[in-house]
Amino acid sequence: MARNPPEGTGPMHVPFGHVVANEKWRGSQLAQGMQGKIKIVFEDGLAPVDFYLSSRSCILYVTEADLVAGNGYRKRLVRVRNSSNLQGIVIVEKTQMSEQYFSAIQKFTVLDLGMVLLPVASPMEASCLITQLVQEQTKEPSKNPFLSKKRGQIPELSLLRTVQQIPGVGKVKAPLLLQKFPSIQQLSNASVRELEPVVGQAAAQHIQAFFTQPS
Structure with a gap:
């Protein structure tokens, strides 16, 4: 049986x-989508965390309604970010209704907090993503290049997905960038001149603009 951590x-x-x-989340579409694929243990008192993947990695889920309602989600993200015990992945519902608010949470999460952000189109897509993250942590590192060497750390696939969301990057250029700049911090500090040999001038300018424009 899982044990509740102090103050979540x-x-x-x-x-x-x-x-x-x-x-x-008990009985929700999100939880129902995971049932039968992975085992779920429901616990009270996990706030601000929505899901624990391991002892030290967790998921904060920001719904379409959370985004439209304003910046209330920020306190939850900051609380986890300030915890030395946890590495957080932020999953955000990016829909037609919430898309106009997505840029703000993306910059706040990735730039201000240095956390991983993964957009999903629906709770069902989110359930598939969470299932994938859990399954990745059960694989042997030697067989899975996207899995961190120590169990309990955020899989590198999550970082890859985050970099793919930067304008001008996409699935092809993201792995190339992470080979040269293996963290969000290093990537954000890279100059256009350093980025150009990896992704070309246009993408390099997009990346620098993303990291330098105010949230």
Whole structure:
């Protein structure tokens, strides 16, 4: 049985191949999409965390309604970011209704907090993504180049997905960038001159603009 961490931001014991979910998601479309694929343990008192992937990695889920309602989600993100015990992945519903607010949360999450952000189009897509992240952590590192060497760390695939969301990058250029600049911090500090040999002038300018424009 999983044990609740103090104030929802401490290490959580997560059984191998499981995800520990906030009780509020019980019966939701998000949880239903994971059932039968991975094992879910529901717990009270996980706020601000929505899902624990492992003892030290967790998911914060920002719904379409959360984005439209304003910046209330920021406190949750900051609380996890300030916790030395946790690495957080932020999953955001990017829909037709919430798309106009997506740029703000993307810059706040990636630039201001240095956290991984993954957009999804629906709760069902999110359930598939969470299932994939849990399954990746059960694989052997030697067989999975996107998995961090130590279990409990965020899979590198999440970072790859984040870089793919930067304008002008996409699926082809993201892996090339991460070979040269293996972290968001290094990528954000890179100059156009450093980026050009990797992705070309146009993409280099897009990347620098993304990291230098105010949130």
